[in-house]
Amino acid sequence: MKIVIALGGNALGNSPKEQLELVKESARPIVDLIEEGHDVIIAHGNGPQVGMINLAFEESKSVNSKIPEVPFAECNAMSQGYIGYHLQNALREEMLTRGLEKSVATVVTQVIVDKNDQAFENPTKPIGSFYSLEEARAIEAAKGYRFVEDSGRGYRRVVASPKPIDIAEISILSSLMDSGHIVIAVGGGGIPVYRDGFRLIGLDAVIDKDFASSKLAEKLDADYLIILTAVERVAINFGQENEEWLSELDIATANKYIGEGHFAPGSMLPKIEAAKEFALSKKGRKALITSLSKASEGIRGETGTVIEDK
Numbered sequence: 586m587k588i589v590i591a592l593g594g595n596a597l598g599n600s601p602k603e604q605l606e607l608v609k610e611s612a613r614p615i616v617d618l619i620e621e622g623h624d625v626i627i628a629h630g631n632g633p634q635v636g637m638i639n640l641a642f643e644e645s646k647s648v649n650s651k652i653p654e655v656p657f658a659e660c661n662a663m664s665q666g667y668i669g670y671h672l673q674n675a676l677r678e679e680m681l682t683r684g685l686e687k688s689v690a691t692v693v694t695q696v697i698v699d700k701n702d703q704a705f706e707n708p709t710k711p712i713g714s715f716y717s718l719e720e721a722r723a724i725e726a727a728k729g730y731r732f733v734e735d736s737g738r739g740y741r742r743v744v745a746s747p748k749p750i751d752i753a754e755i756s757i758l759s760s761l762m763d764s765g766h767i768v769i770a771v772g773g774g775g776i777p778v779y780r781d782g783f784r785l786i787g788l789d790a791v792i793d794k795d796f797a798s799s800k801l802a803e804k805l806d807a808d809y810l811i812i813l814t815a816v817e818r819v820a821i822n823f824g825q826e827n828e829e830w831l832s833e834l835d836i837a838t839a840n841k842y843i844g845e846g847h848f849a850p851g852s853m854l855p856k857i858e859a860a861k862e863f864a865l866s867k868k869g870r871k872a873l874i875t876s877l878s879k880a881s882e883g884i885r886g887e888t889g890t891v892i893e894d895k
């Protein structure tokens with residue numbers, strides 16, 4: 586089967602040292618799927634990593650004026666390279682250890698969004714450092730950035746989270762996959778860009794990695810989208826006494842549960858929405874939400890939550 590794997594934050598940790606250890610753990614279940622004969626392509630989140638890069642530039646600029654302004658799209662590109670390096674390093678070693686002669690590489694990926702996406706009218710994603718109200722107002726006036734108060738900790742810049750429309754590098758991703766190579770792509774949801782004639786112009790925005798992975802799976806004509814996260818299954822009444830873990834979810838039931846507010850907006854809801862979009866994009870396509878260590882069992886139907894259009 587052709588599988589897109591979306592790795593969540595718990596697969597990567599919060600610092601380069603932590604990440605280098607965690608990617609070894611993450612490589613095993615992915616290589617299990619490769620060993621079983623599946624064609625896989627790997628997507629991943631980048632919240633803590635892009636935050637670290639952005640913060641490093643912002644803080645160093647305040648002590649050394651020679652440090653240039655580094656836009657958020659460039660920070661995303663750096664995070665794709667740095668996370669890709671660790672992932673391809675760990676996957677290579679795990680494959681060689683098992684005698685699998687396959688190459689692995691990261692493709693820095695640009696994801697096309699609509700410049701007029703509704704999301705730009707109401708930016709929601711906090712990024713970068715915390716500022717006082719006066720500092721925030723001054724930056725707002727100088728650069729036109731938007732700031733919001735972030736849970737009593739100070740003012741923080743917010744950027745939009747537009748929906749992915751297309752993937753600029755899709756044909757090379759497809760060729761690499763068809764030639765039997767392992768590819769890491771659309772890291773952190775991809776670099777958000779919009780089309781202006783032949784030019785693609787980077788935006789200060791964040792594309793949700795669950796939606797970007799779903800778009801990637803759709804464009805590659807994949808059979809399966811596997812979203813690997815911190816929980817083995819999706820639940821209704823999550824965290825409550827009457828919590829119920831789901832092994833299957835059809836579209837109508839998913840919509841009903843979404844309406845009843847069972848899935849948290851910043852975490853599980855985008856996964857359910859992304860899974861739904863992929864399942865609805867063509868007959869037979871399925872999405873699976875499970876934990877990293879359960880990927881193989883999940884694809885054999887032994888655990889996880891499968892979302893499909895029945």
Ligand code: ADP
Nearest residue numbers: 593594595814815819820823847848849852853
């Ligand atoms: P990732 O980094 O993989 O994107 P998130 O933290 O964004 O992970 O989303 C996964 C988290 O969603 C789970 O760890 C869980 O705490 C939370 N969650 C919210 N609602 C649900 C639900 N209904 N069922 C299961 N998990 C849920």
Ligand code: MG
Nearest residue numbers: 593630851852
């Ligand atoms: Mg998430």
